[in-house]
Amino acid sequence: MKMNERLRKFLLSLAYRTIAAVVLFAVLWVLRDISKTALEKVSAVWTKNTDIKKAAELLSELMRMSVPF
DSSP: OHHHHHHHHHHHHHHHHHHHHHHHHHHHHHHHHHHHHHHHHHHHHHTTSOOHHHHHHHHHHHHHHHOOO
């Protein structure tokens, strides 16, 4: 009888963890879809006023300064 209780507790625990993982996966899936559309809308605004070449030069300069070798 003790083994049946252990097995039941284990299966319930496994079921709860599975449900939690599925819910977390669904939330992350929805956030990914929302962030993709939001990023496209925002990037149209900030890239219009950004000089990509200058930003790349500043990034490479920053990398050279942070990595001395």
